[in-house]
Structures are given as structure tokens and as C-alpha cells.
Amino acid sequence: MSDLRCGFVAIVGAPSAGKSTLLNRLLGEKVAIVASKPQTTRHRILGVLTEPQGQLIFWDTPGLHQSERLLNREMLSRAQSALAEGDVILWVVDGLKRGPDHRVAQAMVHQEVQKRKPVIVAINKVDKLTKGGRALLAPLSHELDPGSAGKVIEISAKTGLGIYALKNELYRRLPPQNNLYPPETLTDQPLRTMAAEMIREAVFRLTSQEIPYATAVTVDEFKEPSDHRGYGISATIHVEKTNQKKMVIGQGGQMLKNIGQTARINLEKFLGEKVFLSLFVRVTKDWSKNIREIKEFGYGD
Ligand SMILES: Nc1nc2c(ncn2[C@@H]2O[C@H](COP(=O)(O)OP(=O)(O)OP(=O)(O)O)[C@@H](O)[C@H]2O)c(=O)[nH]1
Ligand SMILES: [Mg+2]
Known part of the structure; x- marks a missing residue:
């Protein structure tokens, strides 16, 4: 059995939760575009992080939301395929505000929890939390708790807070196997x-x-x-x-x-x-x- 841990991590969540910012932070390189407007990411983006303990293979995905528009339905289907195929789900939740799409994301992630897939809930943007917002964090963590296979963790994709702990939680839940990509791989985007x-x-x-x-x-x-x-x-x-x-x-x-x-x-x-x-x-x-x-x-x- 390999000493390394390696597998696929599907980064999912409502639009604008900070998924692409988080991917860039994890890789230390900008491979995904970021904007303050929702529905920025339109396709599934591969990002590979190789470290001494193994390889985290991320998929950044379009935000989970409901829409009848053809383009949006295609975007959603890219996110759903990542949800289905990931070894671990990394659900990014905006710690500052949650709109109606949060419930859409919650319902989709919940289905994966029921299949006993490990889900890490990353409550993001804690760098900007007010005193009032911080007081709401404990009940939010409780509400989003994915059960024994997963964990809730506070992070800031912007400042890097909690990222080291997040990576450790991800490695722990990946299978022991050799790296699947050559170590110099960063993304699949030409x-x-x-x-x-x-x-x-x-x-x-x-x-x-x-x-x-x-x-x-x-x-x-x-x-x-x-x-x-x-x-x-x-x-x-x-x-x-x-x-x-x-x-x-x-x-x-x-x-x-x-x-x-x-x-x-x-x-x-x-x-x-x-x-x-x-x-x-x-x-x-x-x-x-x-x-x-x-x-x-x-x-x-
Ligand atoms: N303060 C703060 N802002 C953040 C953080 N992470 C992301 N943002 C901001 O949130 C906005 C959305 O970030 P994105 O990374 O594009 O969000 P996304 O989840 O990829 O959005 P979609 O691709 O539209 O689904 C941007 O303005 C980011 O700068 C964070 O940790 N703290
Ligand atoms: Mg994005």
C-alpha cells in the first residue's frame, strides 16, 4: 500500500461562495477567474496540488443554483458530475451571507452525505466577520454538520486562514494510493x-x-x-x-x-x-x- 494519499476533491457551493478564490489559494497560483458577481465559473476546472504527503486533485465548479436558462443548466451539470465523481466533497459556504442558492446547494450536498461520501464544509470569508456574524457561526456549524465522515471548518480563502487545517482534513479522507498526475501538473486548461x-x-x-x-x-x-x-x-x-x-x-x-x-x-x-x-x-x-x-x-x- 502506498504511503501517499491521493484523490479527487469536488469544490462545490452556491455562486460567489469563494470556490475559485479557494482553488487559487490552495494551489498558490491563479488558475481560476474570480469576480464579485455570481456565476463567474462556467466549466469544471482541474487543479492539482502535489505535496510530500500526496496529491490533492481539485475540481472547481460553477455555483450550485436553480435556473431554466440553457447555459446555466449546462453549468449546473458540470458541478453535478463533480459532486458525483469526487472522492471527497468540499462544500464552500459563504460565512457572511447566504441567499436562496445556499438551500439549493445544501439539498444537493445532503444527497452525498446520505450516500456516506465524506463532506468537508468550509465556512469561508471569516476574515470579514462582524461580532454579530461570529455569534451566528456556532449555530451555523451545527446546522451544516455533515456527520461522522465529514467536518465543519472555518477558513478565509482570501487571507489563507484555516487552509493548512483544511488540507489535512482532505488528505485524511483520501485513499492511500500513488499520485495520479505528474508532480508538475497544475491545471488541465490549455x-x-x-x-x-x-x-x-x-x-x-x-x-x-x-x-x-x-x-x-x-x-x-x-x-x-x-x-x-x-x-x-x-x-x-x-x-x-x-x-x-x-x-x-x-x-x-x-x-x-x-x-x-x-x-x-x-x-x-x-x-x-x-x-x-x-x-x-x-x-x-x-x-x-x-x-x-x-x-x-x-x-x-
Ligand atoms: N472577504 C473575503 N472575500 C472573499 C473570500 N473568498 C472569496 N471572496 C470574494 O468573494 C467573491 C466571489 O469569489 P469567487 O471565488 O469568484 O466565488 P465562486 O464561488 O467561485 O463564484 P462562482 O464561480 O460564481 O460560483 C469575490 O469578490 C472574492 O474576492 C474570503 O475568504 N474573504
Ligand atoms: Mg468560481
Whole structure:
């Protein structure tokens, strides 16, 4: 039997609970995009952490919520497959506020508890707890207690508080087996996908109303750096309607310029090289209602 512990950890929870922030914190690298608006993550993202005691293989997932929209149903199905396939469920709960989606997540996680799957409940954002909020933590922990196979733990994905303890709880519940991925593996996302995601993150952060939800990003050209000339990346921001295209471009092109600048800075940080970024905006009519386009943009199976 191996001395190592290794297995799959499904990070699930309501939208905006902090799942992607937590994945990035656990890996010490930004592999998943983060925004204050809900439903930022659209697909299942693999993140691998290799340590002397073994390998934690994470899946970051879209937030658990209820929606009739085709794109959202596809997103939910990515999260549900991770729930079903993970060796351990890591349920991230917002310690500051819980909306109606919290109950949706609770019901789905509860089904896994009933199957005796280990569930670790991570109450997140405790860095921002007020005195009143702290007083509510004990009853919340009691309510969410997943039983003997699991545990409730307080964390802050933002500051790193509780992360070491969280990792230990996860390792304890994984099977003794050799590592499944080579130690240098960080994520399954190709660089092109990471680039598209970072552009989408900038759109999510800088635009408002329905725009973030009507946006998809495809990378048309991805040139590796040669002669210290940096990466050359061309990408298209797809929206669903003509008026949305106008909003993404903005007055005198200012919004598109801001999106490009924000995305470029994050891409340069990630790639460690200069990036030359060209962005185009295109109307792909009602793409989020069309399964073929949802799949083509990488948000479906
Ligand atoms: N104060 C505080 N804020 C946090 C913490 N973790 C995440 N956040 C913030 O919560 C917001 C949502 O974070 P995400 O990581 O995108 O949440 P998510 O669960 O991945 O959201 P979806 O992908 O939409 O389901 C962002 O504004 C984060 O900065 C934390 O520990 N403390
Ligand atoms: Mg996310």
C-alpha cells in the first residue's frame, strides 16, 4: 500500500461562495477567474496540488443554483458530475451571507452525505466577520454538520486562514494510493483557455447588468513568444445582441480599451512575458440558448 494519499476533491457551493478564490489559494497560483458577481465559473476546472504527503486533485465548479436558462443548466451539470465523481466533497459556504442558492446547494450536498461520501464544509470569508456574524457561526456549524465522515471548518480563502487545517482534513479522507498526475501538473486548461478566461474575467469585472452573462470569449490566435517579442493573442468577445456590442465597446471605444488593459496585465502576470492583445467584439445571436454554440465556446460537455 502506498504511503501517499491521493484523490479527487469536488469544490462545490452556491455562486460567489469563494470556490475559485479557494482553488487559487490552495494551489498558490491563479488558475481560476474570480469576480464579485455570481456565476463567474462556467466549466469544471482541474487543479492539482502535489505535496510530500500526496496529491490533492481539485475540481472547481460553477455555483450550485436553480435556473431554466440553457447555459446555466449546462453549468449546473458540470458541478453535478463533480459532486458525483469526487472522492471527497468540499462544500464552500459563504460565512457572511447566504441567499436562496445556499438551500439549493445544501439539498444537493445532503444527497452525498446520505450516500456516506465524506463532506468537508468550509465556512469561508471569516476574515470579514462582524461580532454579530461570529455569534451566528456556532449555530451555523451545527446546522451544516455533515456527520461522522465529514467536518465543519472555518477558513478565509482570501487571507489563507484555516487552509493548512483544511488540507489535512482532505488528505485524511483520501485513499492511500500513488499520485495520479505528474508532480508538475497544475491545471488541465490549455494556455489558450486561460487567456480566454482572463479576458472574460475583465468583462465580468468591468461591465454591468446582463453583459457578463451574455458574454463568451474565444481565442482566435495564440502566438508563443519569439525573439523576446512576447505573446501575440487575438480574441473575440461574443455578445448576444447589437446593443450589448455597443456597451462592451463603450463611448469612443473606452470600455473595450479598459477590458483589454485589465486582461493584458493579468495575462502578463500569469505568463511572465509581455502580451500583445487584440480584442474584437461580435454579435453571435442568442448563443447562450444554443447548445452547439455553448459547446463550441467550451461551456458544455
Ligand atoms: N472577504 C473575503 N472575500 C472573499 C473570500 N473568498 C472569496 N471572496 C470574494 O468573494 C467573491 C466571489 O469569489 P469567487 O471565488 O469568484 O466565488 P465562486 O464561488 O467561485 O463564484 P462562482 O464561480 O460564481 O460560483 C469575490 O469578490 C472574492 O474576492 C474570503 O475568504 N474573504
Ligand atoms: Mg468560481
